[in-house]
Amino acid sequence: GNSVTQMEGPVTLSEEAFLTINCTYTATGYPSLFWYVQYPGEGLQLLLKATKADDKGSNKGFEATYRKETTSFHLEKGSVQVSDSAVYFCALSDPYSGGGADGLTFGKGTHLIIQP
Amino acid sequence: EAGVAQSPRYKIIEKRQSVAFWCNPISGHATLYWYQQILGQGPKLLIQFQNNGVVDDSQLPKDRFSAERLKGVDSTLKIQPAKLEDSAVYLCASSTGTLNEQFFGPGTRLTVL
Numbered sequence: 104g105n106s107v108t109q110m111e112g113p114v115t116l117s118e119e120a121f122l123t124i125n126c127t128y129t130a131t132g133y134p135s136l137f138w139y140v141q142y143p144g145e146g147l148q149l150l151l152k153a154t155k156a157d158d159k160g161s162n163k164g165f166e167a168t169y170r171k172e173t174t175s176f177h178l179e180k181g182s183v184q185v186s187d188s189a190v191y192f193c194a195l196s197d198p199y200s201g202g203g204a205d206g207l208t209f210g211k212g213t214h215l216i217i218q219p
Numbered sequence: 220e221a222g223v224a225q226s227p228r229y230k231i232i233e234k235r236q237s238v239a240f241w242c243n244p245i246s247g248h249a250t251l252y253w254y255q256q257i258l259g260q261g262p263k264l265l266i267q268f269q270n271n272g273v274v275d276d277s278q279l280p281k282d283r284f285s286a287e288r289l290k291g292v293d294s295t296l297k298i299q300p301a302k303l304e305d306s307a308v309y310l311c312a313s314s315t316g317t318l319n320e321q322f323f324g325p326g327t328r329l330t331v332l
Contacts, residue, residue, distance in 0.1 A: 107261070135318050146222075147262070147310070147323040154318065192261050198317050204275035205317045206252055209261030 105130045109193045109210035116183055117218050124178040124213050126167075126193035132200030136160075136169050136176040137207065139192040147192070150178075188217045221245065223324035225311050231330045237299040240327045244292070244313030250274075251288055252321060253296050254310040262310055268294065298329075306331045 109126045116122060128134065138150040138160070151160035156171035165180045176193060190212045198205035224243040232238050244251050249270050254262035265284065267274040270291035279286070283302070288294040298305055308328050312321040 146325050147312075149320045152320075194261070196318060202274075203269075203317060204267055205250075206264035206267045206275055207254075207262070207321065209263070211259065211261050 105134065105195060105197055105208045107193050107195055107208055107210035109191075109213055111211070112190075112214035113216050114213055115216045115218065118185055119182045120217075122178070122180040122183045122187075122215070124191055124193075124215070126176045126178065126210060128174050128176065128193075128195050130174075130195055130197050130200070132197045134195040134197040136167070137194045137196070138165070138167055138176070138178050139194060139207075139209075141190045141192070141212075143189065150191070183215075183217050185217045185219050188215055190214050223311055223313055223322055225309075225324040225327055227327055228325065229328050229330075231332065232301055234303055234331050235300040237297065238301055238329060239295050239297045240309050240311075240329075242294045242296070242311030242324060244294070244311070245322055248313035248315055248322070249291070250314045250316060250319075251294050252312040252314075253286055253294070254312065256308045256310055256326070258307070265296070301329075301331045303331050305329060 106129045135154040137152045140150045151162040153160040153169035159168045193210040194207040196205045251268045253265040256262040266276045268288040286296045308326040310326045311324045314321045
């Protein structure tokens with residue numbers, strides 16, 4: 104079956120540091136890949152996505168590239184801010200192998216803490 | 220535009236009792252999902268509806284969980300009887316179609332004692 108593995112947290116960084124959160128996946132077909140974010144006291148929201156190999160998703164200074172050869176979708180940001188403190192979830196959807204069902208398979212989440 | 224609405228926000232019950240959660244998706248969203256998020260884990264899909272039909276319920280524990288989406292709009296998720304391990308946040312999400320962004324509600328936090 105499908106699965107997502109992401110680095111355990113919490114990850115603590117200083118403001119303006121470079122961020123990488125690792126994510127690898129296992130899928131039977133050709134999944135689409137996502138990063139969702141949950142800010143304190145808020146609901147889950149989509150951060151970025153990529154639908155095919157070598158696609159790069161980007162939003163709010165965050166980027167992730169769909170690497171089929173390494174089955175990875177690592178999240179990066181060049182200079183983090185205190186406001187980036189949140190829980191980040193890597194996820195995949197594989198509707199073409201699941202009869203059209205596009206429910207998300209999530210990783211466990213990575214808690215990111217940015218210190219001023 | 221109003222977001223996904225869920226109620227109640229919190230619920231505490233004893234094991235073996237029944238509980239129901241309600242979800243109102245974003246207007247016009249044909250696809251509705253229920254996820255279960257246990258503390259420290261990512262959300263797990265329980266069921267997906269397209270309009271009022273079930274697309275995927277392969278991970279729904281059907282001996283105790285049931286869900287319906289009458290008229291293709293609101294949905295209810297029921298647990299009967301509840302077990303201790305059902306303590307979790309139950310998230311509802313909706314989207315306009317396959318691989319489109321899923322919009323999540325605030326969730327219902329269930330505690331089973």
